[in-house]
Amino acid sequence: MRIIIAAAGQGKRWNNYRNVPKHLVNIEGEILLNRIVRQFSKYTNDIIVIGRDDRYLIDGSTLEYPIDGEWYDFGKIYSSNHLWSENRTIIVFGDVYFTDDAVLKIVNDNNDYRFFMRTGPSKVTRKNHKEIFAIAFNANMNNKIKTNIETLITKKTTGGAGAWQLYLYMHGKTGYAWNMKMLLSSGGYTEINDWTDDFDTPQDINNWEKRRLKFGAK
Numbered sequence: 001m002r003i004i005i006a007a008a009g010q011g012k013r014w015n016n017y018r019n020v021p022k023h024l025v026n027i028e029g030e031i032l033l034n035r036i037v038r039q040f041s042k043y044t045n046d047i048i049v050i051g052r053d054d055r056y057l058i059d060g061s062t063l064e065y066p067i068d069g070e071w072y073d074f075g076k077i078y079s080s081n082h083l084w085s086e087n088r089t090i091i092v093f094g095d096v097y098f099t100d101d102a103v104l105k106i107v108n109d110n111n112d113y114r115f116f117m118r119t120g121p122s123k124v125t126r127k128n129h130k131e132i133f134a135i136a137f138n139a140n141m142n143n144k145i146k147t148n149i150e151t152l153i154t155k156k157t158t159g160g161a162g163a164w165q166l167y168l169y170m171h172g173k174t175g176y177a178w179n180m181k182m183l184l185s186s187g188g189y190t191e192i193n194d195w196t197d198d199f200d201t202p203q204d205i206n207n208w209e210k211r212r213l214k215f216g217a218k
Contacts, residue, residue, distance in 0.1 A: 008050045013131060048063075054072060084142050090136040114190055115135055116190050124211075148164060170188060
């Protein structure tokens, strides 16, 4: 099982808040990226971080620098394809706070491929939209995933829809559709709706921390 932590995004919306990239923000006394490495290192010693400089070299992991390319929102998935395992690959996004329960769901899954996501507003953090936190797949799916992303890249898909459109394409639904009932009708996902959330903007982490302080780790 190989864990690839995608942490090479430019973080324009984050805008170097707290004087660090979003993957390196200190949350509850621990650097976010260090936390992710620590959590997944309980289950494998094969962890690769895709990061832009040596600040992303974390004990217990290997650092790889991103391959430049005009891949739009698929870059953080597609640019790691040369690192995908001959057994099982799990790609997790490095701006996500994962609960231990969420990590356990991800590493224990044995489906050929799986998207780990929240399918609507969070019941806990109150963020009001859906998110994809991780993607796992066996080696027999490597080519299908790569081919689908290349098709989407050819279409020059932009915006925040990358992982969601990949989810659609994996189920043969090639239209640009945001009808959640249709989107989720084919399965292929595991719901995660707890304190797990991603931090794209300063508001994201500020709101998360306020709720965490108020309600604790329930």
